[in-house]
Amino acid sequence: MEAAKNSGRLLVLDDEKDVASTICFMAKSSSFETDFTGDADVFMQKVRSWSPSHVIVDLQLADRDGIEVIHELAKADCLAAVVVMSGLGGRILDSSARAVRENGLKLLGTLSKPFSRTELLALLASDTEEIAPLRKPYMQPVSVDQLRQALNNNAYEAHFQPKTSCFTGKLVGFECLARWPQKEGGMIPPDQFISLAEQSGLINELTRQIYRYALANLPLTARDQNLKYALNLSPLNLLDQTFPRWLLTECQKNDISPSSIILEVTETASMDNPLALLESLTQFRIRGFQLSIDDFGVGYSSLVQLARLPFSELKIDQMFVKTLSTSEESQKIVAAVIGLGKSLGLNVVAEGVEDEIAFNYLRDLGCDEAQGYFIARPMDSSAASAWSKK
Structure with missing residues (x-):
């Protein structure tokens, strides 16, 4: 039964023939059909004609590098599980693995040369069914007229994603996320309309x-x-001098204390007018709102903003959190960010927590709160109410 589970088609790209043939020999012991080549063009032809379930790509090739091959696999809509192999070291392997993910391919893992038969077979035996490609399906672009019409129809909603304490596991709040439901079902994702709204003045x-x-x-x-309750705030909203007072009035209408509202401002918020940014964010704090620096670690002025602006919370970008179980660099960065946040007296939140390993790692480092699919996906208000009763 085990052999049947591990069986598949393995195609290896490595211009060291001895290495490639040895890999194939070892994989055959786990009932894989195998083939190899040292030529990238031949490799791509075999990907299309042979439809392997697994591919192993060496990063150093005579005619081109492995990143070029990864890009070609993505262009060919390759469905195989990808293993990146090299003797170049951990950081290069990690960045190459990231390139596989961000090209929308299924990353099975990495192999650092030299590796053992046990390491190879354990990787090939890994379950790939839960590894979802990052490539998004094509969607018809949204027009400004559609955006404006939806506004006129009050079509936009919010869904709620739970946040829990890393120490107790108890519910501590929700992030309120923009949603645009369609009459025929489904949703237009925020990245399809938020930036358009910013560009069009809406x-x-x-x-x-x-x-x-x-x-x-x-x-x-x-x-x-x-x-x-966390709400996302566009940097352009900060240019609206009436916004802080308007938000305070809306909270009063709904009998909500401003101290329970966290406004998440992206770390890449414009610093073109740093004085205006300082004044606007300070006004929010004066009125009792909490401020979170969102996507921390991906901008260019992180420490400047932490030093200048009255943030009460730091939110670690999911790019680092999602790779905690596979990247030593991500582990070090997350540990450093948590330490920085705690030393400044900030509440530290990690987004993009997708497995128990990441959750436990964050807890052990002293991260305050976690958010991600491991805890719960975003949901409408009624579903969130039901979830919070569990």
Whole structure:
């Protein structure tokens, strides 16, 4: 039964014939059909004609490098599980593995030369069914007219993703996420319309509509638990001098304390007018709102913003959190960011927590809160209310 589970088709790309043939010999012992080549063009032809279930790509080739091959695999919509192999060292392997993921391919893992038969077979035996490609399906672009019409129809909603304490596992709040439901079912994802709203001058109206919906539809059981509700704030909203007072009024209408609202400002928020940014964010804090620096670690002015602006929370970018179980670099970066946040007296939140390994690692490092699919996916208000009762 084990042999049947591990069986598949393995195609190896390595211009060291002895290495490639040895890999194939070892894989055959686990009932793999195997083939190899040292020529990248031949390799791509075999990918199309032979349809392997697994491919192993060496990064150093005579005619081109492995990154070029990875790019070609993505262009060919390759469905095989990809193993990246090299003797160049961990950091290069990690960045190459990241290239596999971000090209939308299924990453099975990496092999650092020299490796053992046990390491190879354990990797090939890994379950790839839960590894979802990052490549997004093509969607028809949204027009400004569609965006404006949806605003006129009050079509935008908020869904709620739970956040839990890393120490107790208890619910501590929700992030309120923009959603655009369609009449025929499904949703237009935020990355299809948020940036368009910013470019077309509609972001203030869109933000107010989503906030209005979120504040009026918070999960019912949440009101009695002193929970926090995070809302995303576009840097362009900060240019609207009426926004802080408007938000305070909306909270009062819904009997919500400003201290329970966390405004998440992306770390890459414009510093073109640092004084205006400073004044606007300080106004929010004066009115009692909490401020979170979102996507921390991906911008260019992180430490400048932490030093200048009145943040109460630091949110670690999911790019580092999602790779905690596979990347030593991500582990070190996350540990450093948590240490920085705690030393500044900030609440530290990790987003993109997708497995128990990451959750436990964050807890052991002293991260305060976690958010991600390991805990729960975003859901509508009624589903969030039901979830919070569990």
